[in-house]
Amino acid sequence: MKAGKDKIIDEVTQNDYKYGFVTDIETETAKKGLTEETIRFISKKKNEPEFMLEYRLKAYKKWLSMKMPEWANLKIPEIEYQDIIFYAAPKKREDLDSLDEVDPELLNTFNKLGISLDEQKKLAGVAVDAVMDSVSVKTTFSDTLAKHGIIFCSFSEAVKNHPELIKKYMSSVVPSGDNYFAALNSAVFSDGSFCYIPKGVRCPIELSTYFRINAANTGQFERTLIIAEEGSYVSYMEGCTAPQRDENQLHAAIVEIVAHKDAEVKYSTVQNWYPGNKEGKGGIFNFVTKRGLCKGENSKISWTQVETGSAITWKYPSCILKGDNSNCEFYSVAVTNNFQQADTGSKMIHLGRNTKSTIISKGISAGKSNNSYRGLVKIAKKAENSRNFSQCDSLLMGDRCGANTFPYIEARNKSSIIEHEATTSKISEDQLFYCNQRGISTESAIGLIVNGYAKEVLKKLPMEFAVEAQKLLQVTLEGSVG
């Protein structure tokens, strides 16, 4: 039995990161390092209006006065900010109208990743905004969406075409000085996605952004802003990959969601940045600030995430439940293997009456990795009759990994109910024996058990993603019991 297990572990560890290729594409980069000049360069490069430059500089000043946060249960090597290239963009022609004008190398890259920017994608009914090295390459289906009044474009286009929306909503959920990485992003962000759903519109197709880091020594800093007007609905997906490199690359993103009265936003992520090799060398440092605001009554935001990549993940998708009767859900599966570290969870801040939140977090740690859930549930005094349910389970595979749970619960009124429960366990011999006895190999049994364990979260993903996520889980974990 033991030998069999070892074999499986070998198989798993030999499973290489299949998105680790590099595309040979001409890129335009800023000088290494971060100074006021870099920020001016980025702003100029992007032909930004004056207010954006001011915003960036203000954030930069704040960032200088801040310190790297140390509270997370992570060992983060010193990040040398002056060695990072803060802006890299694939060289492209001025304006792109059709796909023919896109660099074929680029198209190839995305085809290789299984992200078709082709109109063929019509069949799948997904509109994609592809972002390479923090610059939006191509957004598909913009025209179709425009018929419904939906704006789905890159962030820089939105700055140009819809400055009033940007001015109104940018940083309304994540202030530029919110935390160290949010301030850094606000100062240097290069592009990202912008999505606006007008009143009463139900977005007919899934919107998707695909992030790809390609150039070496660069950091990726993108920003996503989603605004759902009264009574609207949108389902939004995000995916990401990066080439295999020996050095660590920095990714610091911001996602802001505003849901007005009766609006619903569903945000799904499959995060598969390069996790580093078996010795823990290389990999992406993923420091992301994601926050939603349930602004109006009866609004709803749901976060679903499958975290399998990145050397270090520092990510707490959170929600401010401001409108009465608003609702937020957080579903997460976080998998760490080898030397990966993850400190992730959710924050639910209840401000409105009768607000409801659910947190379901499933952590799986294998190898020598460390996986922590860190969450906050805060019920303010005025949030009468609020309700929270949190469940955080951890599954340990191997005796050299760690699984931690750090929940913070703060209650300020007498009519709310908060429940939190967590368990930590490993796949039991009994479960395996049961499967073996019925002719299921240990390998498939583990796959079965892990899938069952994560099912609650996986079933919340849009179909397209669910398949990918399931595969990812299998690749990362199959048989890591030892």
Add this chain to the structure above:
Amino acid sequence: MLNYYIVDMEKKFLKLNDKFNKQTSLFNDLINLFEENKNQIFKNDTKKISEVRKQALEKFSKSELPTLKHEKWRDTDLSKTLSKNYKYYFDAEENNSEIGKTFKCVVPQLDSLSFTFVNGWNTFESELITLEDGIIIGSFSDAMKKFPEIVEQHFAKTFQPEKDFFSLLNTSYAQDGFFIYVPDNVNSQKSIQIVNIINNDENIFLQPRNLVIIGKNSKLSLIHCHDSVNQKNSFTNSVTEIFLNENSNIDYYKLQNLNNQSTLLNHTNFYQNTNSNISSNSISLNGGLIRNETCVEIEGEGCAANVYGLFLMDDKQHIDNHIFIDHKKSNCVSNELFKGILDDNASAVFNGHVLVRQDSQKTEAFQSNKNILLTDTAKINTKPFLEIYADDVKCSHGATVGQLDNEALFYLRSRGISENNARMLLMYAFAAEVINKISIEPLKNRIDDMVKKRLRGELSVCDQCVLHCGTPEKEIDFEIDLSKI
């Protein structure tokens, strides 16, 4: 000769803004105070113990005053209590023993030996006492004189976070407290009760230091009470170290009933050897600011650590329970159950931290914290942490915050029970889970009474001894006919 100093804290502590300067001057003040009174503090020391003190003071001088910015103190604000002036005594007051005699504490039907401390100083008539079965009880200062080797071997040897401000302060200043030594193979039927009474005309700052050593195959039940008998300010920084040798057992009960002006920082450190058992139960009934910091170091296999607690707070009282259980060895079990009811503007913190180290396989660790908020102004912050580095473990935690069940209330009311009584009954039922963990029957009944009294608002700190220990037991029950239910 009465020997005291005023620790003038007002000018030094407080306000986070210009924290740095103020801290520095406080440090200097406390360090100077130590230097000035070295002779007094070192009076009973052996060389080794003096050395431990000096080291602790040195570490202390490098540590930081806990403020809301420190993760472990983010919900407990000390600035207010530290903004007051306190007197610090380096010697016992003359009339202490009189007071000690007056406040005899007798739990009905409980076979116990009671020892009283007044303002942190012992009121024992003789030095160390040896009981029939060989148990040695006495004051910490006497133990240093008589059994220097035992004290040297154990003093400040339990888990003390390098940077824990108050533990270090206590170690460097420690003068008096209780000392209990249970030899091997003693299973005492008698309970030992230690009563700490605070009775002073001025504000005082005290630092009791207690040491308990339990020999192999022995058992001890210890009741440790903190009471105040008037409404003066007090600041108690108490450290208790409890060592359990192989196959030993302790039943440890903490009973806290202090006035609303008092601050109690109560550090309890357990050190467990193979197959030892802990059952610790802290009942906090009243107190301005109470912080129970319990650390359990599991250093041997086959240990069990059961840490329970109940807190009933109202007014502006604040309670903070910090429990750290360090599973260093395999095959051990730990259990935590903390329940609390908060009324008025009371606030509570629960911070349970279970650490299962690598290779501590077959560990079972359970944590549970349940709270009831009765008003919109009461606050609860709960943080049940699990940190696990071994895979063959069963660990879980749960935390809930809620209120009395409306349906249950309705059920009771529909059977003719007044709202008040129905609420009392439900609250009592909620608290009973912890009370039922008390294994000494007479003590359980006593605490049961006190909890009922507390829920009815009858138990408060008055000029009389809070526990009314002298008065015969009165049957206190709810004014309801239970047969109707």
